[in-house]
Amino acid sequence: MNVTMTVDGAGRIIIPKAMRERLHLRAGSELNAELIADKIELTPAADPQAKLVRKGKRLVFAKTGASFDSAAAVRAEHEAMAARGARR
Secondary structure, three states: OOOOOOOOOOOOOOOOHHHHHHOOOOOOOOEEEEEEOOEEEEEEOOOOOOOEEEEOOEEEEOOOOOOOOHHHHHHHHHHHHHHHHHHO
């Protein structure tokens, strides 16, 4: 997904709704910003509410009540990895 955003006078941008929904961002979500050459890469910060718990011999995320589409998350990660590989 490729969009053009405008920086306002205070240096803020608005992330389009489709992107926020795909990454499960909501008011108060934190993003990490990294300057790579002449680009800014934003990635969601680790969710402080997401906790790993042991279920038998496995570690799993504890339930938070928030909906989560794991298939979409895997697709998004594959796309991000492919995009990073293409940049190098």
